[in-house]
Amino acid sequence: MPGRIGILGGTFDPFHLGHLALARAARTALQLDEVRIVPSNVPPHRAAPGASSYHRFAMAALGIAGEPGLVLDDIEMALDGPSFTTTTLARLHDKGFSPSQIFFIVGADAFAEIATWRDYPQVLDAANFVVIARPGLTASSLAERLPELNSRMSSHLAPPTHPAHPAHLAHPAILLMDLETPDVAGTRIRQRASSGASLDGMVPPLVAAHITAHHLYESSESRSASGRSAAHELHEQESI
Numbered sequence: 001m002p003g004r005i006g007i008l009g010g011t012f013d014p015f016h017l018g019h020l021a022l023a024r025a026a027r028t029a030l031q032l033d034e035v036r037i038v039p040s041n042v043p044p045h046r047a048a049p050g051a052s053s054y055h056r057f058a059m060a061a062l063g064i065a066g067e068p069g070l071v072l073d074d075i076e077m078a079l080d081g082p083s084f085t086t087t088t089l090a091r092l093h094d095k096g097f098s099p100s101q102i103f104f105i106v107g108a109d110a111f112a113e114i115a116t117w118r119d120y121p122q123v124l125d126a127a128n129f130v131v132i133a134r135p136g137l138t139a140s141s142l143a144e145r146l147p148e149l150n151s152r153m154s155s156h157l158a159p160p161t162h163p164a165h166p167a168h169l170a171h172p173a174i175l176l177m178d179l180e181t182p183d184v185a186g187t188r189i190r191q192r193a194s195s196g197a198s199l200d201g202m203v204p205p206l207v208a209a210h211i212t213a214h215h216l217y218e219s220s221e222s223r224s225a226s227g228r229s230a231a232h233e234l235h236e237q238e239s240i
Contacts, residue, residue, distance in 0.1 A: 003033050003101060004030070004031075004032050004033050004101055004103065005032060005033060005034055005035070005036055005097065005101060005102060005103065006023065006026045006027055006030070006032045006034070006035035006036065006103045006104075006105050006130065007035075007036050007038055007073075007088070007089075007092070007102060007103070007104045007105060007127070008022060008023050008026075008035055008036070008037050008038065008105040009038040009039075009040060009076070009083070009085065009088065009104075010038075010039065010040065011039070011040055011043045011049050011056065011186070012037075012039045012040075012056045012057075012059060012060045012063075013049040013050055013051055013056055013186050013190070014051065014056070014059045014063075014186065014189060014190075014203055014207055014211060014216070014217075015037075015056070015059045015060045015062070015063035015064075015203065015204070015207055016063075016182075016184045016186065016189055016202055016203045016204075016207070017182045017184050017201070017202060017203060017204065018107075018134075018181055018182050018183075018184040018185070019037075019063065020063060020064070020067070020204065021181040021182055022105055022107065022132050022181060023035045023037065023064070023067075023070055023105065024067075024070075025132060025177065025179045025181065026103065026105045026130050026132065026177070027069050027070070029177060029179070030103055030130065030175075032069070032103060033069070034069050034070070034071055035069060035070050035071070035105070036071055036072070036073040037060050037063075037064055037070060037071070037072050037073065038073045038075055038076055038088065039053070039056050039057050039060050039072075039074075039076065039077060040076050040082075040083035041053050041076055041077050041078070041079050041080075041083055042079070042080070042081060042082045042083060043082065043083065044082035044083060044084055044118070050190055050216070050217050051216050051217070053077060055210070055214060055216060057072075057074070057077060058210060059203075059207045059210055059211070060072055062204065062206035062207050062209075062210055063203070063204045063206070063207050065204075065206055075088060075091055075092075076088055084117075084118045084119075085104065085117060085118070085123060086117070086118050086119040086122075086123045086126065087118075089102065089104070089123070089126035089127050090126065092127075093126070099125060099126050099127050099128070099172045100128070100172060102126070102127035102128065103127065103128045103129075103130045103175075104127040104128065104129050104130065105130045105132065106129060106130070106131055106132070107131075107132060107133075107134040107181075108131050108132065108133050108134050108137045108138065108139045108141070108142060109134045109136075109137050111129065111131045111139075111142060112137065112142060112145060112146070114146070114149075115146075121149075124149075124152065124172065124174070125171065125172060126172070127172055128172045128173050128174075128175060129172070129173075129174045129175070130175045130177060131174060131175065131176050131177065132177045132179055132181065133177065133178045133179060133180070133181065134181060135181070135182075135183035138178050139155075139176035139177055139178050140155060140176050140178050142176065143176070149174060152171070152172075152173055152174045153173075153174045153175075153176055154173050154174070154175055154176065155175070155176045155177070155178070182201075182202075184202050184203075188202070189202050189203060189217075190217040193211055193216060193217035193218065194217050194218055194219045195219070196218070199211065
């Protein structure tokens with residue numbers, strides 16, 4: 001069993017280059033043995049996803065294909081209810097992982113709302129939280145926005161063998177990482193996909209191909225146009 005694992009959970013509707021950058025950055029900076037990508041079945045803080053859990057799981061798998069140290073984890077997919085972080089971390093503890101071994105990766109925008117999460121503040125004792133900057137919000141700015149958590153925050157990324165590394169601390173830490181990540185948002189991707197626009201530079205190529213092949217996020221007008229185009233192409237082939 002890996003010694004130190006990263007956990008990147010999310011709706012992944014769809015999985016995009018911003019998610020990939022978060023996973024890569026955390027694995028490299030913290031020298032994690034692996035980062036597990038954990039798609040949620042029912043997201044607790046968002047509206048119903050545009051794509052089914054089947055398609056979101058598939059897109060996450062395609063998005064990390066060939067990426068060293070990134071693996072897909074279905075720990076939340078079998079849950080009927082909302083996928084709460086506290087529940088997922090408890091299940092990892094049941095599998096034998098201690099809080100000091102787990103590094104929960106989250107964007108600064110999501111962590112800014114940590115007080116609304118279930119079992120806050122106890123959930124912060126269940127793992128190290130790796131907070132990575134997102135466009136428009138640095139991780140370091142959270143020290144001012146969340147003063148009650150200052151004593152747990154650190155921007156010092158010690159190597160795993162150093163006594164100051166989170167794995168050797170008595171209590172899990174909140175690690176702030178101001179790294180640049182792509183300015184990509186699922187809402188914008190879905191909007192572009194609905195009109196049939198290119199998703200280059202927003203999602204991994206295999207994810208873009210999956211979205212196109214299964215007509216995900218297409219509006220009814222776009223889907224009708226696509227159907228008419230396909231029918232016309234078939235007619236042209238039959239006429240040859």
